[in-house]
Amino acid sequence: TNETATGWQQVNFATPVAIAANTTYVASYHTTTGHYSYDYDVFATAGVDNPPLHALRNGLDGPNAVFAYGASAFPTLTYRSTNYWVDVVFAPNGAPPALTITTTSLPSGQVGAAYSATLQASGGFSPYSWSMSAGSLPGGLSLNTSSGALSGTPTTVGSFSFTVQARDSSSTPQTATQALSIDVSGAPSGVYTIWPATAVPTNPAAADFSIVEVGVRFRSDVNGVIVGLRFYKGNGNTGTHIGNLWTNTGTLLASATFTNETATGWQQVNFATPVAIAANTTYVASYHTTTGHYSYDYDVFATAGVDNPPLHALRNGLDGPNAVFAYGASAFPTLTYRSTNYWVDVVFAPN
Numbered sequence: 001t002n003e004t005a006t007g008w009q010q011v012n013f014a015t016p017v018a019i020a021a022n023t024t025y026v027a028s029y030h031t032t033t034g035h036y037s038y039d040y041d042v043f044a045t046a047g048v049d050n051p052p053l054h055a056l057r058n059g060l061d062g063p064n065a066v067f068a069y070g071a072s073a074f075p076t077l078t079y080r081s082t083n084y085w086v087d088v089v090f091a092p093n094g095a096p097p098a099l100t101i102t103t104t105s106l107p108s109g110q111v112g113a114a115y116s117a118t119l120q121a122s123g124g125f126s127p128y129s130w131s132m133s134a135g136s137l138p139g140g141l142s143l144n145t146s147s148g149a150l151s152g153t154p155t156t157v158g159s160f161s162f163t164v165q166a167r168d169s170s171s172t173p174q175t176a177t178q179a180l181s182i183d184v185s186g187a188p189s190g191v192y193t194i195w196p197a198t199a200v201p202t203n204p205a206a207a208d209f210s211i212v213e214v215g216v217r218f219r220s221d222v223n224g225v226i227v228g229l230r231f232y233k234g235n236g237n238t239g240t241h242i243g244n245l246w247t248n249t250g251t252l253l254a255s256a257t258f259t260n261e262t263a264t265g266w267q268q269v270n271f272a273t274p275v276a277i278a279a280n281t282t283y284v285a286s287y288h289t290t291t292g293h294y295s296y297d298y299d300v301f302a303t304a305g306v307d308n309p310p311l312h313a314l315r316n317g318l319d320g321p322n323a324v325f326a327y328g329a330s331a332f333p334t335l336t337y338r339s340t341n342y343w344v345d346v347v348f349a350p351n
Helices: none
Strands: 046-051 054-055 115-118 128-134 141-143 149-152 157-165 175-185 212-220 226-233 241-247 250-259 266-276 283-289 306-308 311-314 324-327 344-350
Touching: 128 141, 212 241, 212 344, 226 241, 226 250, 226 283, 241 266, 250 266, 266 344, 283 344
Parallel strands: none
Antiparallel strands: 046 054, 115 149, 128 157, 141 149, 157 175, 212 283, 212 311, 212 324, 226 266, 226 344, 241 250, 241 283, 306 311
16 A cells, blocks of 8 residues: 555555564565566576575575466466565564684695685674684685685795684674684695696686586606696586596596685695506596586697696697597596697696
């Protein structure tokens, strides 16, 4: 009742309706003339959050948003995750639970190796904001004040102690602090990669979002061990990544799952046991991504390899195609296209 010509309209129920936390409900209104407000794709990949309220991402407990033509009825149809600008007026029962930082320790780091960890909190109303209240992070690391992510590449050896603060989104914000530390060790000596840490693809993220394994054929001039694998990560290349080392004929020598990845840039995983390889023998290093968006540059291996002695990424056609891929479940990659560099690398220690 008492609507204005345009803008937000509100009606209050005769008796407020109790709802339970973390339970999905549907709010709707019926119009006899159409001309409803709308914006497409609002809920396609994320919800709309104003804690303690959350309009849900499409597909979470059903489609969002919803409609039904005709007489007033429960809306079940959906189209393009459209926001129809329907809202609720909510009053919580009592105060939110106390805010607590649940992260009590952080992994160690290594100079020159990518570092990633994320601070966690509970209680209060999310989202939380993060800050440093005392001390300082190791050189090369930074704190994302929105996500609580600690990331970067350490530059200095030592033990670094600091205190972080979390702040919630209550109308009267709560804060909590936690003392933490990160130990940073020195970089290992005598370790080689095909590409330097400063190398960046021309195309860091392909538009292809298929599940795929991409790899590179390589050799070493000397005997040694493969300590682990690396790959360059662009935007959208999320999900689980598994690194694999193969003989040139497809025998799997080692496998490991990448952890503590950064949002983008070079990622590294070390094998539980380094794998011995022989000089002047061809191997294949690959990784599997569940979201595609791999890095690529065409024609890199068409007429020459990439040499960083003692390592060599091979010219296309030398002991097989380079580089290689396979769609679907993780498997030895045998397909090839335009001698593409998929920015897969090895971490090698000579004997």
